[in-house]
Amino acid sequence: xxxxxxxxxxxxxxxxxxxxxxxxxxxxxxxxxxxxxxxxxxxxxxxxxxxxxxxxxxxxxxxxxxxxxxxxx
Amino acid sequence: xxxxxxxxxxxxxxxxxxxxxxxxxxxxxxxxxxxxxxxxxxxxxxxxxxxxxxxxxxxxxxxxxxxxxxxxxxxxxxxxxxxxxxxxxxxxxxxxxxxxxxxxxxxxxxxxxxxxxxxxxxxxxxxxxxxxxxxxxxxxxxxxxxxxxxxxxxxxxxxxxxxxxxxxxxxxxxxxxxxxxxxxxxxxxxxxxxxxxxxxxxxxxxxxxxxxxxxxxxxxxxxxxxxxxxxxxxxxxxxxxxxxxxxxxxxxxxxxxxxxxxxxxxxxxxxxxxxxxxxxxxxxxxxxxxxxxxxxxxxxxxxxxxxxxxxxxxxxxxxxxxxxxxxxxxxxxxxxxxxxxxxxxxxxxxxxxxxxxxxxxxxxxxxxxxxxxxxxxxxxxxxxxx
Numbered sequence: 066x067x068x069x070x071x072x073x074x075x076x077x078x079x080x081x082x083x084x085x086x087x088x089x090x091x092x093x094x095x096x097x098x099x100x101x102x103x104x105x106x107x108x109x110x111x112x113x114x115x116x117x118x119x120x121x122x123x124x125x126x127x128x129x130x131x132x133x134x135x136x137x138x
Numbered sequence: 139x140x141x142x143x144x145x146x147x148x149x150x151x152x153x154x155x156x157x158x159x160x161x162x163x164x165x166x167x168x169x170x171x172x173x174x175x176x177x178x179x180x181x182x183x184x185x186x187x188x189x190x191x192x193x194x195x196x197x198x199x200x201x202x203x204x205x206x207x208x209x210x211x212x213x214x215x216x217x218x219x220x221x222x223x224x225x226x227x228x229x230x231x232x233x234x235x236x237x238x239x240x241x242x243x244x245x246x247x248x249x250x251x252x253x254x255x256x257x258x259x260x261x262x263x264x265x266x267x268x269x270x271x272x273x274x275x276x277x278x279x280x281x282x283x284x285x286x287x288x289x290x291x292x293x294x295x296x297x298x299x300x301x302x303x304x305x306x307x308x309x310x311x312x313x314x315x316x317x318x319x320x321x322x323x324x325x326x327x328x329x330x331x332x333x334x335x336x337x338x339x340x341x342x343x344x345x346x347x348x349x350x351x352x353x354x355x356x357x358x359x360x361x362x363x364x365x366x367x368x369x370x371x372x373x374x375x376x377x378x379x380x381x382x383x384x385x386x387x388x389x390x391x392x393x394x395x396x397x398x399x400x401x402x403x404x405x406x407x408x409x410x411x412x413x414x415x416x417x418x419x420x421x422x423x424x425x426x427x428x429x430x431x432x433x434x435x436x437x438x439x440x441x442x443x444x445x446x447x448x449x450x451x452x453x454x455x456x457x458x459x460x461x462x463x464x465x466x467x468x469x470x471x472x473x474x475x476x477x478x479x480x481x482x483x484x485x486x487x488x489x490x491x492x493x494x495x496x497x498x499x500x501x502x503x504x505x506x507x508x509x510x511x512x513x514x515x516x517x518x519x520x521x522x523x524x
Contacts (some may be wrong), residue, residue, distance in 0.1 A: 079276060080169045082267045083219060086144055087191050091170060112275055115170075 066107075072114030077138055080083065087129065088136075097132040143190050143198065144263045149254035157201065157232060157253060160184050163359050164279035164326045166213075166272065174219070176326075176358035183209050185222070189264035191236070198233045200264055202226035206380075209361045210287055212272050213325075219270040231256045231264075241272055243467055281327040291383040292376040292494040299331070299371070300505060303494065310485035311389070315364055315381065317356035317479060318388040321458035325359070332357040334465040340423040342472050347478040374496065388455065393490065394498040395453035396483050404450050404451075407444040407480055410473045413441045419470050429468045442469040448477045453483070 067073040073095055080087035100107070105120035120126075160177040166185070167174035177184040183204040190198040204212070208225050211217035214240065223229065234251040258265070272467045274282050293311075303371065336353045339346040368378040379386070397402055413419050417434050429439060446469065450459035459476060466472035489495035 076169050079167075079273060080173060083167050083173050084188055084266065085263065087169075087188075088172070089144075089191050089193065090188070111209045 066089050066098075066116055066118050068114040068116065070097065074136060074138060076113060077136060081138065088090065094133065096126075096130050098126065098129045099131050100129070120121050143192050143196075143259075145190075145261070147233060147252065147254060148260040149256035152230060152253045154232075154251045154253040156230075157251075163357075164322040166275065166278050166280065167278055168278060169359050174220065174360065178356075178363075180312070181360065183360040184453060185219075187219070187223075187264075187266070189261070195236050196233060196250075197236050198231060198264075200261065201230040201232050203228055206288070206361055206365075210434075211285065215271050216444040218268060219266040219272075220268055224267065229256050229258065230254065231261065243389055252328050268499055277324055279328045281323060284323055284325045285382055285384060287323055288362055288365075288380050289383040290378055290380050291386050292378050293386075294374055294496060295371075296374040296496060297492060299494060303489075306485065307489060307495070310482050310489075312355050312364060313351035313477075313482045314389045314392075314486070315385055315480070316351060316356075316358055318385045318392075318455075318458060319358050319382065320354045322388075325362070327356060330461065330465060333461070337462070337466045337471055337475060338425045340425055341474050342421045342423050347474070347481075350475060350478060351482065372466075388458070389486075390497045392453045392455045393484055394500075395485055396480070397456070397487060397490065397498060397500065399452040400487075403449055403480065405451075406449050407477055409441055410445050410477060413438050414470070414474070415471075424470050425467055427468055432468060432470060435493075439469065440474040446473045449476055 067076065077088065077091060080091060097102075100118070103121070104124045105118050107119070108117045110116040161179070163176040163178055163246065165172045165175050171188075173188050177186055183206070185200075185202055185204050187200040187202075189200050202223055204222060205225075208217065208222050212219065212222050217225075232251065232253050233253075251449045264419050274280055298326065300350045307503050333354065336346075336350045339349055341347075362382055364379050364381040366377060367380045368376075370376050370378075416439055417432075432439070441464075446463065450456045459479075462475055462479075463469070463472040466475065486495065486497070490498060490500070
């Protein structure tokens with residue numbers, strides 16, 4: 066997961082430079098989620114804005130989704 | 139999202155067993171998973187570039203050799219990955235299951251892998267962009283603060299060498315090079331984890347001792363491995379080696395330290411050996427025990443800790459042996475590994491004492507060996523006539 070959409074797009078662009086079919090692995094859509102301390106435990110974001118979310122069992126990805134669209138690269 | 143590979147499996151099939159010799163070193167680009175990884179065989183660097191998936195469980199990688207020069211240019215941002223691929227002598231496409239071990243360690247993992255030799259024309263769809271330069275921020279395993287380029291330094295030799303001596307020397311020197319390489323921060327930041335893994339072997343006998351030095355030697359990235367640039371065989375002569383000279387200096391320093399303090403070091407080693415026997419630890423697997431669960435007296439514990447510490451100080455390798463101690467499961471394993479290190483040091487000291495090596499400046503380079511002395515001529519009438 067990434068802190069902002071821009072961080073995700075930067076990572077996708079960097080991956081595409083190295084491997085032009087990278088989106089076949091990453092996917093070409095994104096989902097913006099609303100997270101709170103009740104969502105789960107998350108790692109510290111690194112310099113590229115990437116972090117891991119270890120969600121709690123009751124966390125619902127569908128109801129937490131704010132936006133879902135294809136990445137514009 | 140469509141499934142299936144972007145192109146049919148390209149090129150002419152090759153024996154997939156070739157990649158079984160490749161050993162993973164680190165990832166050079168990791169974005170939500172490894173995209174570009176560094177491997178090595180016993181001679182060169184290999185890059186594995188993820189390039190395609192069928193979306194249902196099979197992936198492809200471009201596999202290609204990278205020379206030292208190309209690696210240095212890529213890692214320092216002077217050459218793109220695309221040009222590195224073009225510069226490679228051989229280019230392969232590897233296809234296998236997504237969750238398969240690329241290193242080929244498991245027999246189960248070998249099922250279904252295919253490899254082909256390809257040309258750049260056949261895999262245009264997989265080629266990186268023109269500006270595919272190395273980005274250290276996506277390479278958490280790489281520490282650009284450490285020495286990048288190898289240097290050339292000489293190892294003075296002399297005396298009378300047989301072919302078997304070259305073998306014995308190279309094993310002892312390469313073992314120490316691997317040890318000293320892996321016990322300090324290096325370009326590949328994750329290298330000390332390999333030391334930790336080797337130290338968690340059972341240490342029940344000779345295998346773990348041999349395995350420690352063998353596995354550390356294989357852990358050195360091929361880019362920093364010892365390459366012989368030149369051999370001058372005379373008395374005195376020299377081996378010119380291309381490697382990290384800082385590691386060469388560490389080896390030189392520990393040999394010097396051992397030769398200066400030989401009696402004291404041997405005394406500490408003897409005390410450790412006696413205590414190992416008294417505790418019946420020589421052939422006991424202690425890899426899962428900590429100091430507090432060894433079940434020995436405080437005095438015996440102190441022998442292992444203190445004597446190892448004293449040896450480290452006497453041979454001038456305090457930092458490296460502190461790393462060894464911190465990566466060991468307990469003080470007995472670190473003491474056993476220190477004794478194994480001394481065995482390697484002693485092998486090189488034998489060369490110094492025989493006048494065949496002069497790393498420390500005190501190894502007498504024997505003058506009695508004259509390579510121009512062709513005494514065989516006296517016994518060969520044909521040679522006499524000519």
